[in-house]
Ligand SMILES: NC(=O)c1ccc[n+]([C@@H]2O[C@H](COP(=O)([O-])OP(=O)(O)OC[C@H]3O[C@@H](n4cnc5c(N)ncnc54)[C@H](O)[C@@H]3O)[C@@H](O)[C@H]2O)c1
């Protein structure tokens with residue numbers, strides 16, 4: 444059993460803290476957000492993440508999981524300190540390290556015995572050295588700095604954390620590496636590896652992983668766009684290439700572009716790192732550029748259908764899905780926001796529905812968009828349905844009811860949720876991404 448402190452109790456911090464407690468450790472989580480800490484202490488999970496609540500409540504009840512706003516309190520008894528702090532993009536695209544380095548400095552002032560300080564935030568190559576220097580400014584005891592990037596995905600974060608494909612540990616200290624291996628041993632019992640490497644390689648691994656996944660998506664989006672032009676079906680092409688084990692079937696789904704708090708920011712940050720080293724990372728610049736265009740594709744299809752933007756004023760659209768992907772309430776960099784802004788600018792009316800994310804979108808758009816409490820209710824009297832996020836509950840609607848409620852039997856699907864032959868049989872005009880259009 445180890446004493447673990449987690450600084451930053453956002454998405455990663457809360458999942459990591461809960462999972463470390465679940466594997467028998469004593470965990471104290473620190474956050475400067477007083478309201479958040481108060482809620483967590485009172486048994487309220489502050490993020491929407493399937494499967495987290497049960498583990499969180501059990502570990503809180505069994506007193507393995509604690510919360511505080513005081514960094515000093517957390518530093519007293521811990522062996523390991525995780526930094527799970529934000530690293531948002533600065534104006535030039537680089538990751539802003541002010542939170543990470545600010546906390547590192549404070550840690551240096553507070554620690555009185557050997558600690559392993561672990562950076563779990565996504566940070567540019569060379570940050571471990573900066574963290575080490577920031578702690579060393581005031582530290583009077585030994586410490587080690589380790590880079591331990593996190594690969595969890597929102598929506599399946601608990602599973603990803605408890606059963607990771609791999610754990611990456613960037614460390615140049617044997618003592619720290621051993622502490623980390625002991626902590627992670629319960630998570631890799633199934634046989635997945637702990638990969639120990641130098642800190643710079645660990646930091647680069649995180650950006651390389653996200654950039655490679657983003658690249659697959661942008662590549663497939665371009666293949667889909669070309670399928671549209673040549674009359675091929677991207678569903679078939681995806682299966683055709685995904686069955687080649689060298690390519691694999693994951694992350695080949697075209698759509699309205701990738702969003703979320705990670706891919707857009709991390710692709711930008713790696714481009715910036717390359718620039719700092721006078722390297723022109725051409726392929727990654729294209730990945731970003733393709734993604735920006737893809738976010739506008741659905742609106743372009745709508746414009747083309749109506750014969751120009753001037754014909755969109757006064758049209759009423761039902762929109763299903765607002766979060767950047769299903770099973771999360773996160774709307775950071777969500778393609779839905781691009782679609783909403785473009786349609787509102789053209790004078791359209793939008794009635795939106797999302798199982799989890801409506802509250803967050805309302806904070807941004809206010810009453811410019813109407814929100815429906817059921818997916819079906821959003822359809823009433825709309826000129827068309829637009830699908831932006833592929834929540835499971837949209838996959839098999841009562842199509843008779845959809846037809847009755849919509850003014851026109853017209854669907855623009857940005858996530859290829861339905862089978863296009865079936866849609867034709869059902870009597871819908873159906874536009875999707877990279878598949879033959881069903882016109883009546
Ligand atoms: N969200 C993901 O899916 C994910 C996955 C892998 C890696 N990451 C990376 O992990 C890092 C954290 O991401 P996140 O999504 O958990 O961020 P987040 O914004 O959800 O949470 C960050 C938390 O840190 C707190 N905080 C800010 N300053 C603080 C301070 N001085 N002391 C204590 N707490 C402080 C904030 O109040 C917030 O609760 C980022 O670098 C991100 O890129 C995120």
Ligand SMILES: O=c1ccn([C@@H]2O[C@H](COP(=O)(O)OP(=O)(O)O[C@H]3O[C@H](CO)[C@@H](O)[C@H](O)[C@H]3O)[C@@H](O)[C@H]2O)c(=O)[nH]1
Pocket residue numbers: 565593594595596597598653656660693694695696697698699700701702703704705706767768
């Ligand atoms: O085939 C696909 C797969 C995903 N997406 C989109 O890509 C974005 C990101 O999806 P996903 O990777 O599932 O979500 P995140 O929770 O952002 O997770 C990514 O970012 C995290 C933060 O760095 C990493 O830890 C994860 O490993 C990495 O998958 C979403 O908008 C998806 O709609 C597609 O368009 N097509």
